[in-house]
Amino acid sequence: MNIVFVTRSMLSGGAERIIAELTKYMVKKSIECKIITLDKEKVFYHLPEQVEIHAIGEMSPNRYLDKWIRYKELRRYVKQLKPDLVLSLPEDIGIFVIPALLGTKIPVVVSERNNPWDMPWKKGTRLMRRLFYPFASGFIFQTEQAASFFSTRVRKRGIVLPNPLDLERVGKPWEGARRKEIVGAGRLEQQKNFPLLIKAFARFYESHPDYSLCIYGEGSLREELNNLAMSLLPPETYHLPGRTTELLEHMRGAAMFVLSSDYEGMPNVVIEAMAMGMPVISTDCPSGGSAFLIDNEKNGLLVPVGDEVALSKAMDRVAQSNEFAVEIGKNAQQIKHKLDSEVVAEKWREYLHAVSKR
Numbered sequence: 365m366n367i368v369f370v371t372r373s374m375l376s377g378g379a380e381r382i383i384a385e386l387t388k389y390m391v392k393k394s395i396e397c398k399i400i401t402l403d404k405e406k407v408f409y410h411l412p413e414q415v416e417i418h419a420i421g422e423m424s425p426n427r428y429l430d431k432w433i434r435y436k437e438l439r440r441y442v443k444q445l446k447p448d449l450v451l452s453l454p455e456d457i458g459i460f461v462i463p464a465l466l467g468t469k470i471p472v473v474v475s476e477r478n479n480p481w482d483m484p485w486k487k488g489t490r491l492m493r494r495l496f497y498p499f500a501s502g503f504i505f506q507t508e509q510a511a512s513f514f515s516t517r518v519r520k521r522g523i524v525l526p527n528p529l530d531l532e533r534v535g536k537p538w539e540g541a542r543r544k545e546i547v548g549a550g551r552l553e554q555q556k557n558f559p560l561l562i563k564a565f566a567r568f569y570e571s572h573p574d575y576s577l578c579i580y581g582e583g584s585l586r587e588e589l590n591n592l593a594m595s596l597l598p599p600e601t602y603h604l605p606g607r608t609t610e611l612l613e614h615m616r617g618a619a620m621f622v623l624s625s626d627y628e629g630m631p632n633v634v635i636e637a638m639a640m641g642m643p644v645i646s647t648d649c650p651s652g653g654s655a656f657l658i659d660n661e662k663n664g665l666l667v668p669v670g671d672e673v674a675l676s677k678a679m680d681r682v683a684q685s686n687e688f689a690v691e692i693g694k695n696a697q698q699i700k701h702k703l704d705s706e707v708v709a710e711k712w713r714e715y716l717h718a719v720s721k722r
Contacts, residue, residue: 365717366396368447370438370461371454373405374417376607377551378527378632379454379477384409385528389709391415400441402434402457408609435464443468448720449501453477455493456484462496471501471719479627479651480513482555502719504712506630509652523715526656527630528708529639529700537641537697538617542689544575545618546679549611549633550625552583552604557647557670559592561624564675566596572683575619578603580611612636620682620689625649626669630656635703638664638696643689645678647671663695 367390374380387397391412399411404421411417418441423433442450442465449471452458458474465472474497484490497503497514503522505511511519546565550556558579565577577597579589586604593602608614611633615621621637623646630653637644638657644664646654658664665681667674682689 365390365449365713365720366445366447367398367716368442368445368450369397369399370450370452370457371399371401372457373401373403373419374399374407374409374411375403375405376408378629379475381409381632382453382475382477382527384411385530385705386709386712387415388412388530389528389705390713393713395713398445398447400438402438431460435460439464439468442470446470449473449716451475451716453504455480456489458500459484459489459493459496462500463492466499471722472499473502473504473716473719474500475504476506476510477629479629479649480510481650482627501722502715504715507652507656509650510629513651525711525715526703526708527632527635528705528712529635529703530705531639531700533612534636534639534700535612535616537693542619543617544572544683546575546577547580547615547618547621547637548577548624549580549615549621550623550631552579552581552585552589554585555626555628556581556583557624557626558585558589560647560670560672560675561622562589562593562596562602564622564624564672564679565602567672567676568679568683569597569601571680575683576601576603578605578614578618580605580608580614582607612640615642616640618642620645620679622675622679623647623649623654624675627651628653634658635699638699639703641693641697643682643693644696645675645682647675657699659695661692663692663698665692 369383390397397415399417401419404419420434424430451473452461453475454477505524620643627649647669648666649669660666665678
């Protein structure tokens with residue numbers, strides 16, 4: 365099988381991480397893989413040397429013309445490569461890949477990576493999703509809840525598959541006492557609701573002044589988040605260090621990981637934190653990814669979306685009881701067996717192979 369992956373860039377993010385993991389597995393199975401990115405950015409994740417990347421980049425200063433030319437170039441390059449199948453992710457890219465490849469007779473599979481009730485947020489793109497999804501050959505959903513958003517016609521061609529977990533990347537669980545640091549990570553954008561995390565931590569800090577908060581990531585809300593933290597907390601108690609290729613190493617040994625998002629697909633960083641044996645707290649956000657991963661109070665804690673008090677109380681519970689923190693962290697490690705890369709990636713391969721042969 366010859367697969368072309370299409371995405372925005374390989375800079376960072378959940379979809380990009382999945383591409384990196386899938387290509388590693390596919391190459392081992394002697395499947396030829398190429399990646400087309402619409403943007404020209406540095407490659408954040410390690411890829412097999414056999415994987416060729418074609419980065420399109422800006423084609424015009426006019427943003428509407430630029431998008432049209434980029435997808436025209438995508439069509440030209442895909443026709444030149446003649447793959448058995450194109451896998452596009454995330455969904456806001458796939459919505460445009462489908463019409464770009466109409467008439468080529470090359471199957472297009474779109475991987476939905478977020479909550480379809482909220483994403484894509486642009487009305488025009490949502491309209492295009494309704495118009496062009498019927499022309500796709502297949503769909504990969506992260507949760508049953510996400511799949512339920514779509515018509516029966518779309519769901520019949522789709523499958524629900526979780527994210528593969530790279531056990532080598534995760535490494536061994538932390539042993540010994542944990543440092544008194546609470547960690548969050550993700551794009552500094554509205555979806556992640558880091559203001560909720562900062563406000564909840566400020567409440568928590570009143571009774572736990574020996575703790576600090578560290579939020580990894582970059583985005584348009586950096587200044588706003590920094591100003592909020594500055595207004596609520598002493599400067600030495602919070603850190604916004606930006607994006608890092610060593611995220612898991614920085615997370616390792618922290619007291620807990622917190623996801624404060626309003627909505628998600630299936631958050632990779634939660635999967636990795638759990639596999640590392642970290643106590644994890646997450647909002648019980650749509651489209652059900654966190655609830656799929658976390659059995660509340662058994663291997664982590666779920667709190668209502670947007671509930672500052674509940675999130676603060678959950679942090680307090682983990683901080684107050686070392687026995688409870690150790691227990692949920694130990695139980696969380698079982699996610700490694702549930703999402704082992706070899707098993708999950710093989711399910712992706714089987715589905716893509718079946719679509720390519722329809």
